Amino acid sequence: xxxxxxxxxxxxxxxxxxxxxxxxxxxxxxxxxxxxxxxxxxxxxxxxxxxxxxxxxxxxxxxxxxxxxxxxxxxxxxxxxxxxxxxxxxxxxxxxxxxxxxxxxxxxxxxxxxxxxxxxxxxxxxxxxxxxxxxxxxxxxxxxxxxxxxxxxxxxxxxxxxxxxxxxxxxxxxxxxxxxxxxxxxxxxxxxxxxxxxxxxxxxxxxxxxxxxxxxxxxxxxxxxxxxxxxxxxxxxxxxxxxxxxxxxxxxxxxxxxxxxxxxxxxxxxxxxxxxxxxxxxxxxxxxxxxxxxxxxxxxxxxxxxxxxxxxxxxxxxxxxxxxxxxxxxxxxxxxxxxxxxxxxxxxxxxxxxxxxxxxxxxxxxxxxxxxxxxxxxxxxxxxxxxxxxxxxxxxxxxxxxxxxxxxxxxxxxxxx
Amino acid sequence: xxxxxxxxxxxxxxxxxxxxxxxxxxxxxxxxxxxxxxxxxxxxxxxxxxxxxxxxxxxxxxxxxxxxxxxxxxxxxxxxxxxxxxxxxxxxxxxxxxxxxxxxxxxxxxxxxxxxxxxxxxxxxxxxxxxxxxxxxxxxxxxxxxxxxxxxxxxxxxxxxxxxxxxxxxxxxxxxxxxxxxxxxxxxxxxxxxxxxxxxxxxxxxxxxxxxxxxxxxxxxxxxxxxxxxxxxxxxxxxxxxxxxxxxxxxxxxxxxxxxxxxxxxxxxxxxxxxxxxxxxxxxxxxxxxxxxxxxxxxxxxxxxxxxxxxxxxxxxxxxxxxxxxxxxxxxxxxxxxxxxxxxxxxxxxxxxxxxxxxxxxxxxxxxxxxxxxxxxxxxxxxxxxxxxxxxxxxxxxxxxxxxxxxxxxxxxxxxx
Numbered sequence: 001x002x003x004x005x006x007x008x009x010x011x012x013x014x015x016x017x018x019x020x021x022x023x024x025x026x027x028x029x030x031x032x033x034x035x036x037x038x039x040x041x042x043x044x045x046x047x048x049x050x051x052x053x054x055x056x057x058x059x060x061x062x063x064x065x066x067x068x069x070x071x072x073x074x075x076x077x078x079x080x081x082x083x084x085x086x087x088x089x090x091x092x093x094x095x096x097x098x099x100x101x102x103x104x105x106x107x108x109x110x111x112x113x114x115x116x117x118x119x120x121x122x123x124x125x126x127x128x129x130x131x132x133x134x135x136x137x138x139x140x141x142x143x144x145x146x147x148x149x150x151x152x153x154x155x156x157x158x159x160x161x162x163x164x165x166x167x168x169x170x171x172x173x174x175x176x177x178x179x180x181x182x183x184x185x186x187x188x189x190x191x192x193x194x195x196x197x198x199x200x201x202x203x204x205x206x207x208x209x210x211x212x213x214x215x216x217x218x219x220x221x222x223x224x225x226x227x228x229x230x231x232x233x234x235x236x237x238x239x240x241x242x243x244x245x246x247x248x249x250x251x252x253x254x255x256x257x258x259x260x261x262x263x264x265x266x267x268x269x270x271x272x273x274x275x276x277x278x279x280x281x282x283x284x285x286x287x288x289x290x291x292x293x294x295x296x297x298x299x300x301x302x303x304x305x306x307x308x309x310x311x312x313x314x315x316x317x318x319x320x321x322x323x324x325x326x327x328x329x330x331x332x333x334x335x336x337x338x339x340x341x342x343x344x345x346x347x348x349x350x351x352x353x354x355x356x357x358x359x360x361x362x363x364x365x366x367x368x369x370x371x372x373x374x375x376x377x378x379x380x381x382x383x384x385x386x387x388x389x390x391x392x393x394x395x396x397x398x399x400x401x402x403x404x405x406x407x408x409x410x411x412x413x414x415x416x417x
Numbered sequence: 418x419x420x421x422x423x424x425x426x427x428x429x430x431x432x433x434x435x436x437x438x439x440x441x442x443x444x445x446x447x448x449x450x451x452x453x454x455x456x457x458x459x460x461x462x463x464x465x466x467x468x469x470x471x472x473x474x475x476x477x478x479x480x481x482x483x484x485x486x487x488x489x490x491x492x493x494x495x496x497x498x499x500x501x502x503x504x505x506x507x508x509x510x511x512x513x514x515x516x517x518x519x520x521x522x523x524x525x526x527x528x529x530x531x532x533x534x535x536x537x538x539x540x541x542x543x544x545x546x547x548x549x550x551x552x553x554x555x556x557x558x559x560x561x562x563x564x565x566x567x568x569x570x571x572x573x574x575x576x577x578x579x580x581x582x583x584x585x586x587x588x589x590x591x592x593x594x595x596x597x598x599x600x601x602x603x604x605x606x607x608x609x610x611x612x613x614x615x616x617x618x619x620x621x622x623x624x625x626x627x628x629x630x631x632x633x634x635x636x637x638x639x640x641x642x643x644x645x646x647x648x649x650x651x652x653x654x655x656x657x658x659x660x661x662x663x664x665x666x667x668x669x670x671x672x673x674x675x676x677x678x679x680x681x682x683x684x685x686x687x688x689x690x691x692x693x694x695x696x697x698x699x700x701x702x703x704x705x706x707x708x709x710x711x712x713x714x715x716x717x718x719x720x721x722x723x724x725x726x727x728x729x730x731x732x733x734x735x736x737x738x739x740x741x742x743x744x745x746x747x748x749x750x751x752x753x754x755x756x757x758x759x760x761x762x763x764x765x766x767x768x769x770x771x772x773x774x775x776x777x778x779x780x781x782x783x784x785x786x787x788x789x790x791x792x793x794x795x796x797x798x799x800x801x802x803x804x805x806x807x808x809x810x811x812x813x814x815x816x817x818x819x820x821x822x823x824x825x826x827x828x829x830x831x832x833x834x
Contacts, residue, residue: 011632013453014599015443016641016676019436022458026432036430038465039458041439044630048455071610072631073620114610133610155633157810182431193488193531193550203490213461214489215428216572224433259433278723284709285702288723292701295777295811303729306695306705306721308714312763316722316733346729360712393574394712 001175003029004056005039008049008067008077009154012041021066021159028163032172033179034062044068049080057146062171067154069134071113077151078121085139087123095119095126095135102133124151127166132158136166148174179229183240186254186261187221188407195221195249202244210240218399219389220254220261220407254407261406262290268410269300269350276409277348278304279317279338281329282356282372286402302346307338307355317341330355330367335375336382343377350378350412352405356387358397372401376408383412418592420446421473422456425466425484425494426571429458438483441577449585450596451479461485466497474563479588484571486551488530494568495538502556504540512536512543512552519550541568544583549575553583565591596646600657603671603678604638605824612638612666619661627657635816636806637671637678637824671824678823679707685827686717686767693826694765695721696734696755698746699773699789703819719763724755724772734758747772747784752792753799760794767795767829769822773804775814789818793825800829 005025011017022039029036037060042048049068056063068077082089096118103110117133120126124137127150134153141148150167152159187195192214196203203212209229215222225240246253255264269276278287288304291297305316310329313319318341319334327333335355343351356372363369369392375384387404391397422442428434439456446453454477459465466485473480485494499506513535520527534550537543541554544567551570558565567584569576604612609631613620620629626646632639642657663670672681686693695704705721708714722733727746730736735758736751744750752772760768773789780786786809792801804821808814 010628010630010643011641012440013443013456014447014643015440015445016601016632016639017634018440019456023429023432023435026430028432030431036432037460038469039430039436041456043454052455070631072613074628074630108608108611111610111614113614157808157813184433191525193528194525196489197528197530211427211491213427213491214487215433217434222433224428226427226431280702280705284714284718285697285705285721285723286710288702289706292723292725292775293703293812293815297701298725298779301701301725303725303733304702304723305733306702306709306723308709308718308720309763312720316720316762345733346726358709362715391574395710396574398710 001034001062002037002060003034004037004060004063006052006056006063006065007039007041007154008044008065009041010043010074013043021154021156024156024160025064025066025163028160028168030180030182032168034171035180044074044076046076046080049077050084053080053084053149057141057149060147061175062148062150064167065149065151066159069151069153071117071133078119081124081137081139081151082121085121085123087121089119090122091118092120092126092135094128098128098135099133127162127170129153129158129162130165131161134158136162138170176231179231179233179235181227181229181235181238183225183256184258185223185225185242185245185256186258186264187223187249187252188219188254188261188403190221190249190252192216192221195252199245199248202248205244206241218396218403220403222259254410260290261403261410263294265406265409266291266294266297268413270296272413274349274413275300275302275347277302277342277346277351279342279351279353280304280306281308281313281338281354282358283354283398283401283405284308284358286398287352287354287405290402302348305342313338318345328367330357330371330373332373332375332384332386335373335384336377339375339377339382350376350409352376352409354401354405356397356401358394359392360394370397372397372404374401374405374408376405376412378412383408418451418479418588419454419477420451421454421477421480423469423473423480423482424456424458424571425461425482426458427460427491430460438571438573438576441573442481442483442580445577445580445585447597447599449589451588452597461491461493463493463497466494467501470497470501470566474558474566477564478592479565479567481584482566482568483576486568486570488534488550495536498541498554498556498568499538502538502540504538506536507539508535509537509543509552511545515545516550544579544587546570546575546579547582548578551575553579555587593648596648596650596652598644598646598652598655600642600673601675602640602642602659602662602673603675603681604640604666604669605636605671605678605820607638607666607669609633609638612669616662616665619665622661623658635813635820637820639676671827677707678820678827680711682823682826683708683711683714685830687713689830691766691830692717692719692764694719694759694763694768696759696768696770697721697723698725698730698755698771699775700771700815700818700822701725701775703815704769704771704822707819719765722759730755733762735762745784747774747788747790749790749792749801749803752790752801753794756792756794756799767793767826769793769826771818771822773814773818775811776809777811787814789814789821791818791822791825793822793829795829800825
């Protein structure tokens with residue numbers, strides 16, 4: 001069961017929008033045991049869309065198209081599909097009542113532009129879009145040499161809802177699919193190539209149906225194991241062979257079954273019923289924002305202070321003026337006073353603090369851009385670490401410090417086991 | 418001058434990594450006047466890479482390949498290119514000395530795995546990668562029917578540096594390129610379809626060489642105008658025709674020439690020399706994090722408080738216990754006390770506060786998920802607005818509240834002009 005994804009939109013080609021739809025779709029399809037063979041992005045261009053659709057229909061069992069369904073003039077997907085499938089654009093009853101329902105709900109008047117959202121190629125079947133006015137259209141194949149085509153809106157949350165509730169169930173019904181299992185292992189504190197050397201004996205011993213990929217992100221490496229199993233394989237009997245990996249690289253493994261370290265922190269704090277507070281200087285709210293992006297964070301996250309200026313470090317966190325004067329804002333001493341300050345003032349069990357020079361400017365000879373002190377604390381004391389990797393890229397420095405802080409708080413919590 | 422981008426990596430297809438490389442490349446190429454025709458993503462698979470390369474070379478003047486150059490076993494790009502161009506893998510002197518230099522700099526020992534990074538197909542030219550060990554490889558075309566191919570590492574910051582410093586200058590030298598100009602206009606407070614109706618007369622009057630796209634993001638719509646001009650067009654004589662747009666929709670236009678509202682806030686505060694503090698409940702650090710991701714934010718950003726719990730609202734921001742008791746945490750009264758509190762305590766000229774229910778749970782009948790109070794303040798007082806759009810998606814609620822807050826602070830600052 002193979003899939004080709006075609007994402008339509010000039011904004012994707014010129015880079016004004018990151019193609020998050022492709023990754024969302026890839027995740028959902030992979031989890032459902034379907035294999036994405038290829039993703040193609042084309043602009044709002046008749047010939048380019050036609051060719052992408054035609055190629056994709058000949059190479060995969062199903063083609064998922066996103067975008068170009070909006071009410072505006074640059075949206076031409078429906079026109080291409082009418083011509084491709086040799087049928088007329090007609091008003092669809094179900095789609096129209098859906099548009100009406102949404103406009104009534106929002107208290108807006110139905111304009112002709114919006115009514116046109118209910119026009120679809122006559123040969124497709126409409127899968128109802130509960131969240132938006134653009135229709136989701138299913139084109140069954142008449143020709144045995146070509147696959148099914150599904151056209152979805154490009155609005156990310158509508159697309160995701162339709163994938164989960166309409167498209168994937170329908171694809172599973174139409175095709176019988178093999179099984180794909182994946183497992184993530186988060187590794188921190190060792191570079192990708194050193195890790196590769198270290199775990200090579202284990203990697204070479206993996207069975208043929210299991211593949212390994214290295215995904216380095218901001219100082220952390222995610223190892224992804226993928227197993228491809230036949231349809232009806234008894235899942236309870238399958239286990240990824242991890243003993244060899246733990247034997248060789250156990251001390252660098254921070255956790256399993258998470259996409260990100262923020263997810264692992266979230267899960268760990270919830271499981272243990274501990275509360276957290278954060279004091280961020282150079283990470284500027286990134287730590288708080290990654291944690292609070294996850295539903296349920298309010299159960300453990302007390303709050304945070306983005307202490308960008310020294311005044312805020314002193315007045316809000318209680319860092320001593322003398323400490324800032326003698327050691328500077330970017331120092332172990334300041335990091336420790338920040339973390340103790342935020343933990344006590346916000347009444348949390350554990351806390352994180354960061355202070356550093358994110359760059360691209362502001363470094364000195366002693367403290368170059370990329371110098372970050374990170375501290376974690378619980379009721380028993382404070383532990384600080386220096387991160388210094390010489391990069392001048394601001395976002396990289398912020399992301400690395402964030403990941404390092406997440407790894408440190410997980411170690412702090414789990415070392416007491 | 419047309420380009421096809423081919424991004425290689427299983428992690429992209431299964432959605433574990435968002436393909437930010439494609440958007441970065443699209444932005445840089447578009448800004449350099451080159452047209453991205455198509456972006457293709459394929460997995461770490463020999464046949465798929467071969468076919469993508471072959472197709473791309475026959476459809477575009479240049480093909481940019483990313484990924485599959487790492488030291489690990491899943492990286493096969495060089496093997497495919499050797500076979501495609503009928504040449505051997507050989508150790509490249511320049512690439513080896515670059516690998517050596519980087520390992521010495523980092524104080525690491527050079528392992529055989531890392532030394533293998535200096536192996537390249539004999540027929541390519543190495544463009545030096547100052548930031549990493551993976552080589553950037555330029556394959557000139559021998560066959561007039563096919564284009565140039567450049568293979569770049571997939572590590573985003575290495576790729577971006579190589580694009581800016583090696584690849585784009587070399588492409589500009591090799592091809593003479595037409596001009597593409599773009600202009601963004603940020604619109605807030607009106608839905609996409611209503612905006613489309615409103616500005617239709619202006620849109621229909623646009624000259625043929627200017628195209629318009631609507632990019633709705635989290636409650637904001639970015640209008641992108643693109644002009645395609647011939648090589649050597651006198652740029653100083655070209656102007657986008659915006660009078661008609663301002664005449665029809667001026668009151669919804671927040672700014673021009675920015676990608677995001679956070680960029681506009683950043684620029685506006687820097688230009689006016691005003692300082693900012695933020696108090697975030699439901700946005701959880703997202704406002705602070707978006708602002709501090711931009712270099713130079715420390716010139717205006719005093720800091721922020723992520724006041725997730727009521728205790729923090731009271732103890733750190735000075736919201737009265739009575740206010741929380743009588744009106745609740747999600748109320749105009751609390752938002753105003755938060756914004757005044759953070760402005761005064763952090764000593765800023767202007768301030769933003771948010772308090773709401775991000776979801777997916779935690780809503781009530783009176784205050785459903787998606788209810789957010791946003792307040793902005795300066796020395797003259799506080800202004801608050803209610804956002805209530807009934808969505809249950811956490812990240813959407815956070816992003817919409819963030820954009821609304823940014824639009825409000827821009828209005829607050831600019832209304833005094």
